[in-house]
Each structure stands twice: as structure tokens, then as C-alpha cells.
Amino acid sequence: MSVDTTPQAPATPSPAAANNMSRLAFRMRDYGIVAALVIIVIALSLSTDTFLTSGNLVNLLDQTAVLGLLATGATICIISGVFDLTASATLALSAIVGVQVGRVTDVYVGFAAAVLAGALLGFITGTVVVRSGVNSFVGTLATSLVYRGLAVMVTGGAIVYPLTQYAESFGVLTWPSLFGLTSATIMFVVVVAVLAVIVSRTTFGRRLYAVGGNAEAARLSGIRVGSIHVTAFMISGVCSALAGLILASRAGSAQSTMATGMELTAIAAAVVGGTSILGGEGAVWRAIVGALLLTLIGNGFNLLGWDTIYQQVLQGLLILFAVTMDRWLRKRTR
Amino acid sequence: MSVDTTPQAPATPSPAAANNMSRLAFRMRDYGIVAALVIIVIALSLSTDTFLTSGNLVNLLDQTAVLGLLATGATICIISGVFDLTASATLALSAIVGVQVGRVTDVYVGFAAAVLAGALLGFITGTVVVRSGVNSFVGTLATSLVYRGLAVMVTGGAIVYPLTQYAESFGVLTWPSLFGLTSATIMFVVVVAVLAVIVSRTTFGRRLYAVGGNAEAARLSGIRVGSIHVTAFMISGVCSALAGLILASRAGSAQSTMATGMELTAIAAAVVGGTSILGGEGAVWRAIVGALLLTLIGNGFNLLGWDTIYQQVLQGLLILFAVTMDRWLRKRTR
Amino acid sequence: MSTQKAPSIAVRGVGKSYSGVTVLHDIDLDIAPGEVHGLVGENGAGKSTLLKILGGAIKADAGTLSFDGEQVSIGSPRDAIGHGISLISQEGALVPALSVLDNVFLARWSHRGGLVSARADRKRLTGLLETTGFSVDPDVRVDTLPIGVQQQVEILRALARGARVIAMDEPTAVLAEHEKENLLALIRRLAASGTTIILVSHFLEEVLSVADRITVLRDGALIRTGPAAETSPRALVGHMVGREIDVLYPDPRPVPDGSPVVLAARGLRRGLVDGVDLEVRSGEILGIAGLVGSGRTETLRLLFGADRPTAGVVEVDGVALTSNTPRAAMAAGVAMVPESRKEQGLVMQRSVAENVALSSLSGRRSGPFVKRPAEKTAVGEISKSVDIRAANPESPIETLSGGNQQKALFAKWLLRDPKVLLIDEPTRGVDVAAKTQIHHLITGLAADGMAVVCVSSEIEELLALSHRVLVLRHGRPVGEYPRGTTPEVVVAAAFGDHSQGETS
Amino acid sequence: SNPNKDDAAGGAATAAPADKKLSIGFFGFAKANSFAQATWAGVQEYANANNAEATFLDSNFDGPTQVNQLQDAVTSKRYDVVIVQANDGTAMVNPVKQAVAAGITVVVEFTPVGGKYDTIEPQVPGTVNIIDPPTVNGDGLAKMALEGCKTVTDGACKVAYFQGFANYPLDTARTEAAIKALKAGGAAEVISNFVGGYTPDSGRGAMQNLLQAHPDVNVVIGSSQALQGATPLAAGKKITFVGNGGSTQAYDFVAKGTWFGTYAMPEKAQGAKAAELGIKKARGETVPEATDACSTLTDYACLGTKDKLAGKTADYSD
Numbered sequence A, B: 001m002s003v004d005t006t007p008q009a010p011a012t013p014s015p016a017a018a019n020n021m022s023r024l025a026f027r028m029r030d031y032g033i034v035a036a037l038v039i040i041v042i043a044l045s046l047s048t049d050t051f052l053t054s055g056n057l058v059n060l061l062d063q064t065a066v067l068g069l070l071a072t073g074a075t076i077c078i079i080s081g082v083f084d085l086t087a088s089a090t091l092a093l094s095a096i097v098g099v100q101v102g103r104v105t106d107v108y109v110g111f112a113a114a115v116l117a118g119a120l121l122g123f124i125t126g127t128v129v130v131r132s133g134v135n136s137f138v139g140t141l142a143t144s145l146v147y148r149g150l151a152v153m154v155t156g157g158a159i160v161y162p163l164t165q166y167a168e169s170f171g172v173l174t175w176p177s178l179f180g181l182t183s184a185t186i187m188f189v190v191v192v193a194v195l196a197v198i199v200s201r202t203t204f205g206r207r208l209y210a211v212g213g214n215a216e217a218a219r220l221s222g223i224r225v226g227s228i229h230v231t232a233f234m235i236s237g238v239c240s241a242l243a244g245l246i247l248a249s250r251a252g253s254a255q256s257t258m259a260t261g262m263e264l265t266a267i268a269a270a271v272v273g274g275t276s277i278l279g280g281e282g283a284v285w286r287a288i289v290g291a292l293l294l295t296l297i298g299n300g301f302n303l304l305g306w307d308t309i310y311q312q313v314l315q316g317l318l319i320l321f322a323v324t325m326d327r328w329l330r331k332r333t334r
Numbered sequence C: 001m002s003t004q005k006a007p008s009i010a011v012r013g014v015g016k017s018y019s020g021v022t023v024l025h026d027i028d029l030d031i032a033p034g035e036v037h038g039l040v041g042e043n044g045a046g047k048s049t050l051l052k053i054l055g056g057a058i059k060a061d062a063g064t065l066s067f068d069g070e071q072v073s074i075g076s077p078r079d080a081i082g083h084g085i086s087l088i089s090q091e092g093a094l095v096p097a098l099s100v101l102d103n104v105f106l107a108r109w110s111h112r113g114g115l116v117s118a119r120a121d122r123k124r125l126t127g128l129l130e131t132t133g134f135s136v137d138p139d140v141r142v143d144t145l146p147i148g149v150q151q152q153v154e155i156l157r158a159l160a161r162g163a164r165v166i167a168m169d170e171p172t173a174v175l176a177e178h179e180k181e182n183l184l185a186l187i188r189r190l191a192a193s194g195t196t197i198i199l200v201s202h203f204l205e206e207v208l209s210v211a212d213r214i215t216v217l218r219d220g221a222l223i224r225t226g227p228a229a230e231t232s233p234r235a236l237v238g239h240m241v242g243r244e245i246d247v248l249y250p251d252p253r254p255v256p257d258g259s260p261v262v263l264a265a266r267g268l269r270r271g272l273v274d275g276v277d278l279e280v281r282s283g284e285i286l287g288i289a290g291l292v293g294s295g296r297t298e299t300l301r302l303l304f305g306a307d308r309p310t311a312g313v314v315e316v317d318g319v320a321l322t323s324n325t326p327r328a329a330m331a332a333g334v335a336m337v338p339e340s341r342k343e344q345g346l347v348m349q350r351s352v353a354e355n356v357a358l359s360s361l362s363g364r365r366s367g368p369f370v371k372r373p374a375e376k377t378a379v380g381e382i383s384k385s386v387d388i389r390a391a392n393p394e395s396p397i398e399t400l401s402g403g404n405q406q407k408a409l410f411a412k413w414l415l416r417d418p419k420v421l422l423i424d425e426p427t428r429g430v431d432v433a434a435k436t437q438i439h440h441l442i443t444g445l446a447a448d449g450m451a452v453v454c455v456s457s458e459i460e461e462l463l464a465l466s467h468r469v470l471v472l473r474h475g476r477p478v479g480e481y482p483r484g485t486t487p488e489v490v491v492a493a494a495f496g497d498h499s500q501g502e503t504s
Numbered sequence D: 001s002n003p004n005k006d007d008a009a010g011g012a013a014t015a016a017p018a019d020k021k022l023s024i025g026f027f028g029f030a031k032a033n034s035f036a037q038a039t040w041a042g043v044q045e046y047a048n049a050n051n052a053e054a055t056f057l058d059s060n061f062d063g064p065t066q067v068n069q070l071q072d073a074v075t076s077k078r079y080d081v082v083i084v085q086a087n088d089g090t091a092m093v094n095p096v097k098q099a100v101a102a103g104i105t106v107v108v109e110f111t112p113v114g115g116k117y118d119t120i121e122p123q124v125p126g127t128v129n130i131i132d133p134p135t136v137n138g139d140g141l142a143k144m145a146l147e148g149c150k151t152v153t154d155g156a157c158k159v160a161y162f163q164g165f166a167n168y169p170l171d172t173a174r175t176e177a178a179i180k181a182l183k184a185g186g187a188a189e190v191i192s193n194f195v196g197g198y199t200p201d202s203g204r205g206a207m208q209n210l211l212q213a214h215p216d217v218n219v220v221i222g223s224s225q226a227l228q229g230a231t232p233l234a235a236g237k238k239i240t241f242v243g244n245g246g247s248t249q250a251y252d253f254v255a256k257g258t259w260f261g262t263y264a265m266p267e268k269a270q271g272a273k274a275a276e277l278g279i280k281k282a283r284g285e286t287v288p289e290a291t292d293a294c295s296t297l298t299d300y301a302c303l304g305t306k307d308k309l310a311g312k313t314a315d316y317s318d
Ligand SMILES: Nc1ncnc2c1ncn2[C@@H]1O[C@H](COP(=O)(O)OP(=O)(O)OP(=O)(O)O)[C@@H](O)[C@H]1O
Pocket: B334, C018, C023, C041, C042, C043, C044, C045, C046, C047, C048, C049, C050, C090, C398, C399, C400, C401, C402, C403, C404, C429, C431
């Protein structure tokens, strides 16, 4: 994935040295959470001999893929100033659509249908939120109930499977591929890289930040705040659909309860990465750092063989450590 | 519960008629969500003959008690500009403390210990958030993992019970009391009424709103922003502990997984009631309206006996209806 | 700037009301192409409302707009921008977390196939900076900039859009004297090149000097439009308030001999502020002058404990403050009216009354409860004495006009009855009449024995009010001038030229 | 003192005549859950055949929702018999008491109502239990795993136990029982710090990590859903599995020999049995208060190894 816009040489030729110094501090400050991640990686590498094996790194990325995609969608929404609590319901509903369409056509057509469904559901969520004028938190919460309900209605509460002749190719996303990484990992990396470029380099990306940072200022500048939000929800919907396909491909089936509650883990990952829930700030790479950090902690515990009874406490403390470190580095250089 | 500050007669005797008109509109606008609640109540009274029975109303309040307490805590935190995602973990941990202390002393001492534990945990959460300077969303999320983990450690992952000789009196909160309401309901109503008065009538309440509305302006007005936040977390902690006692008293036991995820339903109730997640606005009565609305919808479905497959969808649509109606009434008169 | 000719604007029968209260009524106004049109009126007269309607920020309830005789509908800012109208709003419309560069070209970024080209924008910005004479670092986040500079960013943005009509709502309110001059010169240049400018300002001299014609609004109605050359400040004020009033600066009462030093600071340092010493006696008004970014605001904040100094002490009545926090300063009797009412002063969504009462809550309580009748009386009295015009003290303070918000901020601190009053830009956005009221208020407070430190970018005001003026440059005091010093001398000192004046 | 107590006694159900159509409320885990659907199928089938009508109340895996549903059902007096498949066994104690007090016949199915996980006896007086206590379940899993050890190793056997939800009391009780039985039965090492959860995805993650930390593991125990995600990762390795659950997929794995066995409850039969107990009791017949589901409904105590399951079909799929 790409890293945020690097500041270019200053236009004003003012005190250059001091400027460079402060530019450096400015960078450091922005990467506190990466430092925390690195510290945890080093600690794990030193305390286990299994952590830094290529096998484990392949696993780690595979395990991060679903959360990473959802966290990216969440981050894009949060940057633009909205929450998308429909993420996991959209995931389930589009995966179900993917499987059902796949039954009457073909696995890959089914996959495409799932992605389309994700975009469509995102469009609906966005339209509901924008039109009703309701706060996105409660608007998407209500919408997510509707989507979950629809998922139950579509499946009749049962699990849906691809046709037997397709069962194997449906598992395509779990297959190893480039550099031994799973196809799911490759898809995740590619999608996230594309989204990172969109967010950090395009005019759409800038509008996203502007809308999230000061919606009124954005409106006064002629930005269609509503359509930016709808687009953000659509991107989030597509991310959810892709995550849903990974989960379905792994399970070989889809059902209406898939990934329940995961929208919150995704938001948590986004925020742990350093995206402000107030909107107007953040970056796609932060979502990935957050998702990696959360996955890593779980992975580390497993490798260390610690008793699950202490896991949660330590997990909480580690997250606190990481975000506090991030916070302090930022404050000191302000 | 008490209703928010009613605007008094104007200080300036300017255009009186227009003023009164706008005052009326102003009030209406604030009670859109109440209107939505009333509509749903009327619909339910007409469509079932069991809804408007005293037995059902007693149940309804009893069912609202836990969510209502949590939503009140959530509202107070949100008004002051923070989220408390530890609510349900605090609930579990303090209920466990209550049971365990009750084992070695007496049921009522145990209850008191639970409330103290709630306040203490709130104090710790608040201190962590304020000191670390981390955004409350992720700070309390991490803290809640720690609390849940501690609850597991304290109980060893098992259920804890009061001693057999206390088992009956431990159920005290489920007993009927004044006007046939359960003790839990009475406690809930009293606590919420007290908190409503605190928030709307005291200097602390004023500071709460100021801190949530503009923390910097509040600080420059001599308000200790940090201690207001800590106090808000403590109040939320006490609300959680009381909710925990109700749940424990009903179950006759406590365990580390109690009320998992309920902090979000509580925030949802707060927001459905009309409290803005941006802080600086909202009221305790709104928490109650929100909690009642959510409970009512469930209760209505159960009484109507509709196929549960459509419940979620209709629930989502009803919530959307209520908040949109609230929103539109507000906008029209702006 | 613009390639297209500016249109002539015709406003017909425009009206607007909020929940039944009329704030603009049946406005008819014609503006010629390339004209500089001044718009003046008391706080709450409806100036901003009219501008917002032109800029598409809000919709009128009644009336029509036409450009070059053709009726247009402006339903959104997009439409307005499409017609070449750019609004610089009073509240500011910057995106805090974005850089200067991104804010200047907000929604108009140079791009190639959707990818933003920062290099092209940088070049455009350099050009704009040259035309305007502003100097801003393109890469800093705008929320780290002083408001004066933020204002410049907004102006740059309007220019970057190549607007044919620029509506400026009090653009000079937050600028220092020499920057005002720059801006006025810029306005003249723009007008000469065919851009229409609508200028709202409370500085009547300024409007008179730059505008071709001036319109006066009062209570939402258009009182009169006429050539600037045919009117005078006095006449304008008469139209604005509907009666003759005295707008002369009051003279502060001389500081009594032997009046004790109330506030003293030694060796204050932090960031930009590099060793400030000062003393203020009871009954004295100390003015602090300097350029934007000279550290005036920083100094006041250090005195109040809003920021913690890295070195130095602040003493009140000879006793060092126990800690460098606003609370400690307030306990010692210090109060500060901050520079930015939106960010530092007011809780926008709360009511006028709550805001005014906020810093003195403990003074009116019984037990934990707010004594509401006492509060109502206190707020009512103070509101009257600073003349806050609010339809309802219970309505959110964000619905007040800018000037009235400023008065509420003042009222909030006066309710504490402080010994020392620190004021940063006391009359920013306040109309002439109210300004005079505030000036009388300040001199009156000093006469009653309060020690006042006042920062103002309005040099005339500062010199008229102060017993003494301290000039800061790069965070260091570079001169102190007694009452009667001319503006030229002080400005020269602020620029680092000492040849004209004597340090007293 | 507790006024509840008095009416609790007064609620003894009066027998319903045989020609009265009885109404059954089934309070299942979730409609969107195939296990609960299997129970439901059993309930429905028996009810329809015996002059009764059944309704599925969907709590969607939410404890508090289920509590409210049962409470409201008591208010609305819609059901003569309720069958409770509790999400949160302790939280359901109170509404179940209310239901009993209101004269409703209550059958507790699969998971206990009350906090004891090692007994089949009813924990709320007046109810009828047909359950599979978690400790019995844990013992059974351990028993099969120890058998399975023999198929993959002649030496010391290393067994991994994937927990369901980390530290849920019900899971804890099952985990503890299994670990105890494994150790007592001579397993060389028991690894229990992995959370496999109840989805293929969480199982896959746990298995990936397990293979990193303990590549030499011999037997893995986990929920049938978790193992479904875990199994492909063990391809080519000498590892066998013991699943918890009798789904189609689990049956297939056992039949293919990929898994040594699975803990297979004939869930539809259990649902039917629950309905039978409820209807009979409501009609005034005497029924046993406590039924152990596995030993009553199967002749192999739910220990579904290849030979035991041969020729049988699963009631539901994961
Ligand atoms: N959103 C709103 N809701 C209610 N009243 C409003 C709102 N916005 C403005 N007003 C009222 O409209 C009137 C005109 O306000 P406006 O901002 O146009 O005044 P102004 O002439 O720009 O004053 P100032 O010089 O103080 O900026 C004021 O009485 C103000 O309180």
C-alpha cells in the first residue's frame, strides 16, 4: 500500500534548516503507531522462533485480509465523517447473493454479483443516511438490522452452498498464489493499494477529507457533500463484499450470521491505526497498520502459548500501549 | 424522570407574539422523538389487547431498566464528548465483585460493593482516557478488554453464585414493589430521575455540556475538563454496576460474559433518543425515550406474534422512521 | 484575474426569516459590474444573511436575483460558484486538517486524470501570493495558523476561483493595520480589472475609502444606497442606528498616582514568546501592539495560563500564581477574552445565557444546584449593559450575529468582576455603536480600578484606549510608548524600525 | 421477604384435555442457525402429528432478547408449552420461573437453564430437562480424541483443544472437563490456549497458528465449524480431528476418515423428544424430569466414530 502524501519542498525559501528539522519531526510524529507495531514485531521475533518464519508471515497476512478490507472501508467512511455500521451485514448479504447467483451461473459471475451487491447496498445505505439527514451512527445501525433481516429472509435462515461441481473452484481465494501468499491476500493487497492511491492522490480523495473535516466549508466550495458520502459508503460496501467472499470461500458457504459484530472490530482497527473518529483525518495505510496490530497480538499469543485467561487483559494493555505511544509522539512534536 | 430545562419568559420584551410562536415551534421540534414513541404506542394499543395491560406495562419498564440505565450513562458521557465502551465490561466486573463480596459478607454489602466497584472502574477508565490523551473510543475499547479479562481471571471463566442462604434475598431486585413495579424498575426510575436533575440543574451539568460542546472554551473558562470527564465515566460506571446488579439478581448469579455488546445498544438508545454523538447536546430523558423505543419495538413484536423472520427488517425500518421523523421536525423549524 | 466580465447584479424583494423572526425584508439592490459595493449596518442587521443568499449558502424565502438582466436561481453554493460568485464568509470556511495549498484550491485542485497535481497547484499559489503580497507556507495545516493568516487563505481561495463577484464578509476584522491596507489595495486592483466586490465591514472609514457606493441595512431592511463620495462616517452611523450617536473614542481616566501594580510578568517564554516583561497597575490600560504573529496572542495566553510558559513568572498583587492554569489565574482575579470566539470562547450549540454564565457558575449556586433566578437576573443585567441583541437568551448562541456573539463573550467575563482583564481583539466584528459601548466599558472598568491588558490589531483603537502601548516584535518587547504617540511611530516599531520613536 | 415465592407455588399447571390443540413456543438460538433449525424441524414434526401447533421465536443469539421474548410470551398467554434452547442459561432462570408460575409447561432443551453445567437435573423447579450437559460433552470429546491418538501415533500423543468462545462459562466447563479427561486418559500434552470459535474462518486462523507453534500436534478437537476451516490445512500431515457437532460436513469428514470422530447429537430427534415431553406433560401425563439426550437418543452416547455413523444421515449442516 502507498504511504500518505509526502510534503514537497517548501515554496517559500524561508529558514530551510529549521524547516527540515520540523518536517522530520512531523514525519516521526505521524508514524508513532508504526513504531509501536515494530516494537511488538521485534518482541515477538525475539521471544518465539516461529514468528519470523515465512510460513507465519503468509498466515498473518491471510488472517489480516478480512479485517484489513473492512477496516479500509471503515477508514474511508470515517475520513468523510460518517460511520458505516452496516459493514458486516452488507458482508453477509453480498456473500449470500454471490453464492446464490453462482448457483445459477458460474462461480466467477457469482463473485462479480457479490461485489455489485456490495456496491448497491452501500449506495442504499448512503442514500438513506444522506436523505434522512439522520446521524450516520444510528442511520446505519438501523439499516444494518434491515440487511441482516433480509439475509435471513433470503436464506430462510439456512446455510447456502455453491453447487457441488463448483465447490472446489469456490475455494479459490484460499489457494496459494504469488510468492506463496493466498489469493485472498493478493486481492486484499491490490484492492487496498488502489484505495490508498484513490484516497491520497485523487481529487475525490481530497474531497473526502474536506467533507469530513468541515462539511459546511466543503459545501460552500461547491462540493456535493451528499454524493461524497454515498460514494464512501459504496466503497465500504465493496470492501465488505470482498471480505465476505473471502470468508465464504474459506467456509465453502455463506449464511446470514456471517461476521456478526465485525463492523466494530473494523472501526477499532481504523482508530487504533490512528484515524480520528472526528473525521477529516486518517489514511488507508493506518487501517492496515491497525488491522495488522490487532491480528498480530492474537497471533503472538497463540505462538507464545499463553493461557487464554490472560489474553484479553494483555490485549487491552497492548492496544493501550500502542495508541498511547502514538498519541504522545504526536503531542511532543506539536 | 424529569424533563429538560423549560425555557422561561424572555429577558428582552421584544416582538412577543412572533417570539411565542417560535418558542412553541422550538419546543415541538425538540420532542419529535417523543411523538414517534407515542405513535408506536398508539399503534400497539390498537392492534393488540395485551399491550395496554398493567401487567405488560410493568414488564415493559422492567425490560427497559437495564438498557435505560446503560443508555443514561452513555448519554452523560456523550454529552461531555466521550464514549464509554467499557459499560458492559464494567457491568460484568462489578456484578461479579458484588456477588463475591456478598459471599463473604451479606447481600446488601455486596450490592454496595458492586456500586463502589462501578464507580472505581469508571474512575480508572476516565483517568486512563484523560491521562493518555487517547481518543475515548479506542481508549475505552482497550480498557474494556482489560476489564472483561479481569472478570474472567476473577471467576476463572465460571459462573459465580451467592451463598445458598442468600440466594433468595439476592433476587430482591426482581420482586414486585410499589404499584406492582419490580424493585429493579423503582431503582431505575429513582436513579435516572436523580441523574436527570444533576444533568439539567446543577453546575456540574452545565460544565458537562460546556466540555462536550467546546472543550477548549470550557478549559479557558476555568473548567477542569479532565475531571469532568472522569466524573462522567464514574457516573456511567455506577449506572453499569446498577444494571449489572439487576441482571445478576434476575439470573441469581454473575459471570464474565454478562451483557456482552450491550454498550453499543446503549449508545444506540442514546442516539435514537436524539442525543448528538458530537457532544454538547442531549438529555437524560432522551436516553429513556430511546431505550423505551427500542424495548417497545421488541415487546410489540412479541405481543403481535409476527413471524420473527420479518422482525429485524421491521425493527430497522421502525427505528429509521422514528429518527427520521425526529430529524425532520427539527429541520423544518430551523 | 477573470477573463469574463463581471455581471451586474439585481436583487429584488429578497426576504428571509428564521422560525418566524424576519431577518431580511424586501431587499432591492443593484450592483454595477466592477463596482466595489460597501454594505454596512449594526450587528444583526442582516448583512451576512444577504451575502449568504448571494453565495448560495442559504436560500431566500422570497425575491429574485438576476445577473446581467437574466434571472438566475441560486439554490446551492455550487450554483453561485458556477455563476462566478465567491463568498468569503464571516465564520470562515476552512478545512482544519488540510494544508494551506489544499484549502486555497478546495474542490478546484489541478489534476491529471483525477490524480491531484500538487506541483501545478503550488505554482498557481506562488502566482497568487505574488499578486496579493501575502506570505504563507503552503504545506502547514491551516488550523495551526493564526486567524489573520487563515483569513488570507480564504481570500486566496476566492481569487483562485477567478471569481467575477467576490462577497467579503468582514475580511479585515482579523487583519492587522498594514495587512488591511494591503487588502484594500488588492480590492482596488481587483475592481480595476473588472471584478465586482461586495464588502461588509464595520470600519466605515475603510468602506468609504474603497467603495464606489454604500448600502446601509438596519433591522433587516435596506435603509439607503448611495455613492460613497456623498456620505460621511457620521451620516452612515446615523442611518445605521436610526439616530445620531457619538462615536468618538472615550478618554481613559488617568491612572491615579501610587496606584499599585496588579499584574506583573517577568521573563515569560514559550515558543515564539521570547522574554516578555510587563507590569500593569490598577486603573491602567496597557495596549500591546505588533504584527500578526508577533506573539501578542501568545503573550496574553501565557499571562492567563492558557499555555504553560517554559520560563518566567506571572504575579497578581505581588503574589506569583500557584500554577499556570486558567483556573489559578481566574482564582487570582484574572480574566481573558480570547481571540477566536468560535474556537476558544463560546460553546456554539449552547444557549446565550449558558455561555454568559459559564465562567462564573460557582458564584451563583446553592449546593450543587444552579440558582436559576439569580442567573437569569445576572445574565439579563450584563447582557443589557453590553447590549446583546438576542431574540431569546435561551436560543443557541450560534444563531446570533457575529457582533452579538462577541458581546456575549465579553459579558461572560465581566460577570466574574475580575481584577485583571486580558482582552484579545476586543471589538472584532463589532459594529460602530457597540464598539463605542465596549470602549466605554473598558475605560469605565479601568476607572473603577481594573487593570486591563488589551491586544488589538486596530492601531487607532489601541492608541485611543491605552495609557501605555507595548510593541512586540518576534516575541520580544521592542518599545513602550506613552499615551499620545502617533500610529506611525508604533507601526514603525512593530516593523523593526526604531528611528521614528523614543522608548519611554 | 420475596412475594414471588408464593405465586410460584400456585402455578401448578392444570392438565389440558387431549382434544385441545396445544400451542408450543420454541425459543431457539436463532433462525439463522442450522442446528436450531434441526431442533425446530423435530419440534414441528412431533407437534403437527400430535394436535399441537408450534412457533419459532428467534432471539438471534441474543441473551437479553430471549429473556424479553419469554417474558412477553407469558404476558400474551399465547403458548401452553414452551421449549427453551437458552442462549444464556443463567439469565433465563427468572423468565422460566415466571412461565412456570403462569402455568406454562417448560421444557429445557440442549443447554441447561441455570448455571450448573455438570448435571441433567432441572435447576428451576417445575421444568422438564432434556439436555446434553457440557461436561458430558467434554468427556465424550476427550474419549474420542484418546481413541484417535492410536490412529496417528504409537508414541506420546499431543492433543490440541480449540475452545469455542474464549472463557464463556459454558465453554469453560466443557474445556475443563475435556482437559481433565485427556490428562487422566494419558495424553502426553494438551494444548488449550487456542480459540477456534464457531466459524470456519476462526478455525482456520487458529489452525494456522497452531501449526506454527506446534507442528507436531497429533489430534485436534474443536467445534465442527472451526474444524471445517482447519482440516484443509492439515492435508498431507499425520493429524486427525475430533469434531463437536453432528452436521453433514462432520459426517462426511468422519466417513472419509479425515476426522476420527465427531460428537453427534441427533438434534432433530432431540427437538421431537422435547416436544413429546412438553405435550405429554401438558396433557397431564407423567414424564421424567431429567433426560440425558445422548444416552436416550443414541446407542453410542453421541460418540460418532466412523463405524457408529455408518449409514446414518445428519440432521443439519454447518
Ligand atoms: N441560523 C439562524 N437561526 C436563527 N436566527 C439567525 C440565524 N442566523 C442568523 N440569525 C439572525 O439573523 C439576524 C441577522 O444576522 P446576520 O448574521 O445577517 O447579521 P449581520 O448583519 O451579519 O451582523 P454582524 O455584523 O454581527 O455580523 C440576527 O438577528 C441573527 O441572530
